[in-house]
Amino acid sequence: TQLLEQSPQFLSIQEGENLTVYCNSSSVFSSLQWYRQEPGEGPVLLVTVVTGGEVKKLKRLTFQFGDARKDSSLHITAAQPGDTGLYLCAGTNTNAGKSTFGDGTTLTVKP
Amino acid sequence: DTAVSQTPKYLVTQMGNDKSIKCEQNLGHDTMYWYKQDSKKFLKIMFSYNNKELIINETVPNRFSPKSPDKAHLNLHINSLELGDSAVYFCASSRRFSTSTDTQYFGPGTRLTVL
Numbered sequence: 001t002q003l004l005e006q007s008p009q010f011l012s013i014q015e016g017e018n019l020t021v022y023c024n025s026s027s028v029f030s031s032l033q034w035y036r037q038e039p040g041e042g043p044v045l046l047v048t049v050v051t052g053g054e055v056k057k058l059k060r061l062t063f064q065f066g067d068a069r070k071d072s073s074l075h076i077t078a079a080q081p082g083d084t085g086l087y088l089c090a091g092t093n094t095n096a097g098k099s100t101f102g103d104g105t106t107l108t109v110k111p
Numbered sequence: 112d113t114a115v116s117q118t119p120k121y122l123v124t125q126m127g128n129d130k131s132i133k134c135e136q137n138l139g140h141d142t143m144y145w146y147k148q149d150s151k152k153f154l155k156i157m158f159s160y161n162n163k164e165l166i167i168n169e170t171v172p173n174r175f176s177p178k179s180p181d182k183a184h185l186n187l188h189i190n191s192l193e194l195g196d197s198a199v200y201f202c203a204s205s206r207r208f209s210t211s212t213d214t215q216y217f218g219p220g221t222r223l224t225v226l
Contacts, residue, residue: 030211042115042201042217043154050212086152092211097142097166099215101154 003027004091004102012108016078021105023089024071030094032065032072037086046074079109114138115218117202123224124192131188132221134202142166142208143185144215145177146201154201160185161208192225199223 004025013019023032031050035043047056049065049072056063060083062075076083086106090099115136124130136143145157159167163179174190185202202218 033215037152040219042203042220044217045214048212048214088154094211096211097159097161097208098144098156098169100156104152104154106152 004089004100006087006089006102006105008105009103010106010108012110013079015080015109015111017109019076019079019107021074021076021087021107022071023073023102025091026070027091028069029091030069031092032069033090033092033099034063034072034074035088035090037088039085043086043088076107079107081109081111083107084109115202115204115216117200117218117221119221120219121222121224123226125226126192126194128192129188129190130192130223131186132200132202132223133184133186134218135184136202136204136216137183138204138206138216139183140204140206140216141182142205142213143179143182144203144205145185145187146203146217148199148201148220150198158185158187159208166208189223192223194225197223197225 007022034046037043047063052067052069054065060077064073089102092099142161148154157171158177160179176188179185199220203215205213205215
């Protein structure tokens with residue numbers, strides 16, 4: 001069974017602070033996705049990374065895929081209250097037809 | 112237009128009852144999924160269908176029976192509901208089955224509470 005562990009599980013910070021969320025696995029994935037889920041809604045894809053060592057930036061969010069394609073990180077610069085939500089990483093392998101999700105990081109950004 | 116829709120949004124029922132959740136996607140995707148999210152927010156795949164055919168069944172009890180009448184619909188019927196079935200159930204779709212990069216689009220979820 002492929003497992004993805006996220007850390008921290010809970011994070012509460014003030015507006016303007018920076019933060020990093022980690023997603024670690026002992027398994028190799030073809031790609032890794034990061035999702036954000038808001039209360040009462042389904043997860044929404046933020047980014048997909050596919051190449052070991054890849055770095056992608058989405059405004060204040062920076063995503064990195066580990067060289068060995070087993071882990072990933074999400075860094076948020078100058079967090080805003082609108083960043084509040086549940087962040088989920090998910091690993092996918094070609095032909096597997098499914099994604100394995102991490103256990104989630106709940107982020108609260110206080111104004 | 113909603114890409115992936117589910118009905119109902121909330122479902123409260125007694126133990127032992129049978130209930131169904133419906134899902135529709137208007138994206139023209141080939142692949143649809145059912146996920147279960149427990150109280151700790153852990154999201155786990157239950158079923159995956161590709162072109163109306165069951166591809167993945169993640170050791171889900173037989174009480175859960177998915178049905179795909181066409182590519183745009185994937186319904187979930189649950190017999191003899193148990194307390195442990197209480198969770199949020201998400202439907203999702205993606206363009207194709209076998210790739211690792213196609214985006215999965217999730218529905219808004221159905222919160223099932225079994226009393």
